[in-house]
Amino acid sequence: MQTLRFRIVQVLSILVVVAGVGVLAVRSSHGQSPAAKIESQNPKPETLVKPTILATDRPVMKDAARSPFAEAAAQNTLLRNDLTWTFGSKQQHGWYLYDLLIGQTLNISHDASTNDFASAIAGWQKTKGLSSNGMLDENSWMAMVTQWQSDRLKDKTPATPDQLLMAPSSDFYDPERLPELRQVERNTYAAYRQMLAAAIADPSLKLAHTSANDLAATEKFFKIVSAFRSREYQEKLRHDSPNAGSAGLAVNSPHFTGRALDLYVGGDPVDTKDSNRAIQVQTPAYLWLVRNAARFGFRPYFYEPWHWEYVK
Ligand SMILES: [Zn+2]
Structure with a gap:
């Protein structure tokens, strides 16, 4: 009887161990699959990680990198709002208020953040004897202001x-x-x-x-x-x-x-x-x-x- 009881206990404990391992195995396999399921059901997390970005943005990045004006365009985007300069003894911020006048001067209608804009700036800089880096930086911006100011009335004799x-x-x-x-x-x-x-x-x-x-x-x-x-x-x-x-x-x-x-x-x-x-x-x-x-x-x-x- 004792041996039989021992055997039953032995068999039972083996069953418990086997069952336990089984549960663990199921748990661990589930531990991976729910995450995989969420990812496949909900594409949002995926768009936040690199594969999607690479897939959609790579051609644009390549184009920008190919243009010699990519860096100038990036700088112009910042300078447009942030360039500090002085006019009328007042500190001024950026040149965004003058987008239309700049476009008219360059004879273009491109956004200031584009490579085409930077390229047009470079062409204009050449005509002014400035280094043609495509950036509307302080030096070039003040040259453009000077050009506009020189187009104004020169003779200020009061009217009779x-x-x-x-x-x-x-x-x-x-x-x-x-x-x-x-x-x-x-x-x-x-x-x-x-x-x-x-x-x-x-x-x-x-x-x-x-x-x-x-x-x-x-x-x-x-x-x-x-x-x-x-x-x-x-x-x-x-x-x-x-x-x-x-x-x-x-x-x-x-x-x-x-x-x-x-x-x-x-x-x-x-x-x-x-x-x-x-x-x-x-x-x-x-x-x-x-x-x-x-x-x-x-x-x-x-x-x-x-x-x-x-x-x-
Ligand atoms: Zn006036």
Whole structure:
């Protein structure tokens, strides 16, 4: 009996051990398969790891690596927002506000982060005798600013009364503007009216106007905010806003000539805050001026989207 009992115990314990090993074996095989199942059912974790990235991004990476401007394009992407430079004794951040002017200068419409943009910068740098690295860095950026500034009015001799005419109040952003503040140099006004007719004729701008090609009372875009300013009036403006700085209200203003027009292009009409200019440089009116004003003899002051000078 004892031997039989011992044998039963022996057999039972063997069974227990076998069963235990079996459970362990099943557990360990399950320990791998659930993870594998999750991966195959849910593709998300896979997209986070390298195989998918390699599969989809490799051709793009290859293209970028092949372009000699890949590194310049990467740098331009950063410089566009982060380049620190000084203008009008104020620190400035990036050149993103000038995308349209840069595109017009380079005669391209590519995004600043592209190899094509960097390539166009390199071509422009060559014409300026700069090292053609394709990067709009501080050196090249200041050269571009200098180019724009040199395209502006050179002769700032104040207008004499006979050179000025009084424009109708319907041309002005503020219809109540005093007559002495509605004076414009004669040729500048004729060029403005031609440019205005072209803008009105462009259906993409949808400018509200009369049959005589005047802007409607309800229309603000393209109206004159400010034109001729006398030295006395400029002094008063400078006195009223002492913090405008040299980028704002110049001592020797081109407005003295009657050939500078501040036109309404959106936002707060003449506010240099980055946030305001960021609104202005995205309006169809500003885009139109950047692309077309030169045909009528007007050149931009890059820093003030509203300020255009008649240089003919
Ligand atoms: Zn101005």
